[in-house]
Amino acid sequence: MSSAVAATKRAAAAVARVPPPMAMLAELTHRCPLACPYCSNPIALTPGEEELSTEEWIDVFRQAAALGVLHLHLSGGEPAARRDLVELTRAAVALGLYTNLITSGVGLTEARINDLTAAGLDHVQLSIQGVSAESADRIGGYKGGYQRKMAVANWVVGAGIPLTVNAVCHRQNMGEIDAMIALAIRLGARRVEIATVQFHGWAERNKAALLPTREQVEAATRTVAAAREKYQGTLVIDYVPADYYSQYPKACMGGWGRVGLNVTPSGRVLPCHAAETIPRLTFKTVRDGALSEIWYASDAFNAYRGEAWMPELCRSCERKHVDFGGCRCQAMALAGDASTTDPVCIRSPLRERLTRDTDQLTAMSSATLRYRGR
Numbered sequence: 001m002s003s004a005v006a007a008t009k010r011a012a013a014a015v016a017r018v019p020p021p022m023a024m025l026a027e028l029t030h031r032c033p034l035a036c037p038y039c040s041n042p043i044a045l046t047p048g049e050e051e052l053s054t055e056e057w058i059d060v061f062r063q064a065a066a067l068g069v070l071h072l073h074l075s076g077g078e079p080a081a082r083r084d085l086v087e088l089t090r091a092a093v094a095l096g097l098y099t100n101l102i103t104s105g106v107g108l109t110e111a112r113i114n115d116l117t118a119a120g121l122d123h124v125q126l127s128i129q130g131v132s133a134e135s136a137d138r139i140g141g142y143k144g145g146y147q148r149k150m151a152v153a154n155w156v157v158g159a160g161i162p163l164t165v166n167a168v169c170h171r172q173n174m175g176e177i178d179a180m181i182a183l184a185i186r187l188g189a190r191r192v193e194i195a196t197v198q199f200h201g202w203a204e205r206n207k208a209a210l211l212p213t214r215e216q217v218e219a220a221t222r223t224v225a226a227a228r229e230k231y232q233g234t235l236v237i238d239y240v241p242a243d244y245y246s247q248y249p250k251a252c253m254g255g256w257g258r259v260g261l262n263v264t265p266s267g268r269v270l271p272c273h274a275a276e277t278i279p280r281l282t283f284k285t286v287r288d289g290a291l292s293e294i295w296y297a298s299d300a301f302n303a304y305r306g307e308a309w310m311p312e313l314c315r316s317c318e319r320k321h322v323d324f325g326g327c328r329c330q331a332m333a334l335a336g337d338a339s340t341t342d343p344v345c346i347r348s349p350l351r352e353r354l355t356r357d358t359d360q361l362t363a364m365s366s367a368t369l370r371y372r373g374r
């Protein structure tokens with residue numbers, strides 16, 4: 001058998017074992033009134049006139065439900081910037097999808113929350129940028145944002161919709177984790193998600209100002225452990241630690257093309273939020289073909305499925321089914337090669353360099369924040 005035929009057979013066998021996606025992140029728009037310096041959206045944002053129409057989004061939801069998607073995350077940008085948010089939610093609920101709105105809160109009114117409740121919205125994730133108006137509005141680049149978030153949390157909880165508070169932590173607010181957890185409790189949240197900044201999009205440009213120090217990360221781990229004990233049964237605390245200080249990489253997206261997919265405002269279908277940073281891949285849009293065909297058969301989704309693509313280091317490693325070789329976009333960003341072992345891994349030949357670079361960056365004390373363009 002020629003090697004090309006064998007490779008084709010291997011690829012076909014791998015595709016045959018691909019399960020359907022469980023979750024879809026619908027980035028309804030890139031428009032957003034905030035300007036967070038840690039925003040992971042692309043530097044070149046999709047203009048409003050290129051966004052999918054209401055009918056196109058509903059058709060994408062229909063295809064997703066037929067494909068097996070259970071959870072639909074309505075995100076952005078700021079999804080409330082879409083005038084049809086209630087209509088989209090209602091359509092998704094009617095298709096049997098569990099709907100989760102991921103929002104900064106800006107653009108939501110009490111009347112709109114009530115309409116979303118009536119439409120059947122299942123869950124809200126509200127982002128906070130800090131624990132006071134001063135810190136939150138400074139990081140979010142939007143005056144008055146904090147007050148609006150407090151009001152939105154109140155309306156959401158009052159409407160009986162389960163609330164999760166999302167907080168991205170970084171060098172500028174890492175000392176506030178305790179206070180973020182306390183704020184989540186005051187707001188009536190059932191869950192708080194504290195995620196250390198990931199360096200994609202605008203965050204990459206602000207790395208020197210946002211990368212937490214080793215001491216901050218160690219203190220944060222202790223804070224989260226103590227809070228989990230203290231608030232057991234009251235609040236679920238999810239914590240995504242800083243992987244630059246971890247021994248092993250995270251299983252990004254639960255593995256490439258294994259669990260979920262993203263659809264961008266203009267309909268490009270991606271295996272993960274940052275996948276467009278990998279230049280060798282081209283991504284189809286829902287205007288080019290069916291979602292199921294893109295999930296099962298497109299080159300981009302099959303590029304890093306299974307083990308055939310893995311470097312020997314990962315292929316022969318006992319953790320390959322735990323972390324799948326780490327994050328492809330991080331390998332691209334740090335090593336310039338998306339097919340290599342994630343440089344965060346202690347077994348990677350690039351790990352030492354990453355540790356050196358991290359120490360150098362965190363030693364720079366006065367880097368200025370560059371706010372996301374709107």
Ligand code: SF4
Pocket residue numbers: 032033034035036038039040041076077078104127372
């Ligand atoms: S991270 Fe901030 S700027 Fe980016 S979409 Fe979310 S709220 Fe808007």
Ligand code: SF4
Pocket residue numbers: 248249313314315317318319320321323324325326341342345346347348
């Ligand atoms: S060598 Fe590869 S599979 Fe093994 S732990 Fe490191 S990244 Fe994961």
